[in-house]
Amino acid sequence: MIDSTIIKQAVNDSRDGISIADMRQDDFPLIFVNAAFERLTGYTAVDALGKNCRFLCGNDRNQPELALIRGALFNGEFCLVTLRNYRKDGSMFWNELSLSPVHDQSGALTHFIGMQRDVSSRILLIHRLRQQKEELQSDNEHLRILNNLDPLTGIFNRRYFDNQHKIQWNIALRSHLSLSLFIVDIDYFKQYNDFYGHLHGDECIRTVAKTLGSCLRRASDFVARYGGEEFVILVCNITELQSDVFAEQLRLRIESLNIAHAKSPITDCITVSIGYCTFTPQLGMSSRDFVATADEALYTAKSSGRNCVISRRCETQT
Incomplete structure (x- = not known):
């Protein structure tokens, strides 16, 4: 004991x-x-x-x-x-x-x-570590968002478009919905930049980006800066006729901004050329072909005098 x-x-x-x-x-x-x-x-x-x-x-x-x-x-x-x-x-x-x-x-x-x-x-240490983890997660989420945004305009960037359009493509295939892609290019932007300077050029790009974004009506639709003075707009579940009307509205909205462009050979203000394509799942084409078709339509719009809209129908790939 x-x-x-x-x-x-x-x-x-x-x-x-x-x-x-x-x-x-x-x-x-x-x-x-x-x-x-x-x-x-x-x-x-x-x-x-x-x-x-x-x-x-x-x-x-x-x-x-x-x-x-x-x-x-x-x-x-x-x-x-x-x-x-x-x-x-x-x-x-x-x-x-x-x-x-x-x-x-x-x-x-x-x-x-x-x-x-x-x-x-x-x-207290556990709480501090938990808080630091939450802050890190918040920072990572903020960084993820920043990685998907164009620093000049604040809209989505090419990286986001490349990821998102594949997601939207798969949704359209599963749900049998249409998907329309619009590629917008500012006409004679190099001449504008050379004449007015890069600060005015940047402001012009920001204004065009904001205006294009204001034309969207649904949360699933989005605009992204594709590169330089090019933008892409992805719109789900609209008909070819509605795409025609929407593309023309985009062109007119930019022209109505009346941004002076003394070096444009076609008009005295900023204008855009637009190529677009409306896809339906029955066509059986790939997402890469979808983008290429819209890009071909843009090339045709630019070679046809610019300040216009051109559509291309997606062809079935064999």
């Missing part, structure tokens, strides 16, 4: 708080606390003895861990929880509390031994 004096010294020298609750009395009062409990909580033994240990929670009684503690006490079972406790001075600390039941020789529950440990630094 170990001398009781040694056991008492070990309990009092423990770095963890130790308390004992009498389960045979009403409201399960504390009948023992060690010196570490006093240091941890700021409550002396005189303050704590005779009270239910719930006083350490103050008014913070909505913690889900308290229900776990009540269940363990009722069933006479071991319990390990981490919950918010409050010192005598009101300061909060995270208490890792383990509760161990004590039974007499007949098996009746007589006491619960509680071990308290301040794990505030660990919990």
Whole structure:
């Protein structure tokens, strides 16, 4: 047998708080606390003895861990929880509390031994790491968005178009919906840039991009900067006739901006050439051919005098 004096010294020298609750009395009062409990909580033994240990929670009684503690006490079972406790001075600390039941020789529950440990630094570290992870995820999402945007205009870039048009293509195939692609090119933009300067050139591109974006009506439709002074617009589920009307509306909207272009051989303001193609799944062509067909239509529009719209029908590939 170990001398009781040694056991008492070990309990009092423990770095963890130790308390004992009498389960045979009403409201399960504390009948023992060690010196570490006093240091941890700021409550002396005189303050704590005779009270239910719930006083350490103050008014913070909505913690889900308290229900776990009540269940363990009722069933006479071991319990390990981490919950918010409050010192005598009101300061909060995270208490890792383990509760161990004590039974007499007949098996009746007589006491619960509680071990308290301040794990505030660990919990704060976990919270800090979680916050840093959320911030990193937010930064990564922000970076992902930036990677899909054109820095000059703020609209989507070529990378986004290449990915998105394949997605829209597959949706059109599965759902038997039409898909229309419009490629828009600013007429004689090099001459504009050379005459007015790059700052005006950049502003012209931004204005055209904003105007094209304002013509879209559905969330699934989008405009992207394809490169230089070229833009692409992808529109789902419109007919060829509706595509014709939409393309002409785009051309007229840009022309109506009346952006002066003294070096244009066709008119005195900025204009655009548009090539477009409307695809239906029954045609059986590939997405690459779809883009190539719209690009061929744009080439024809530019070689036909510019400031016009030209469509090309997708041909079945064999």
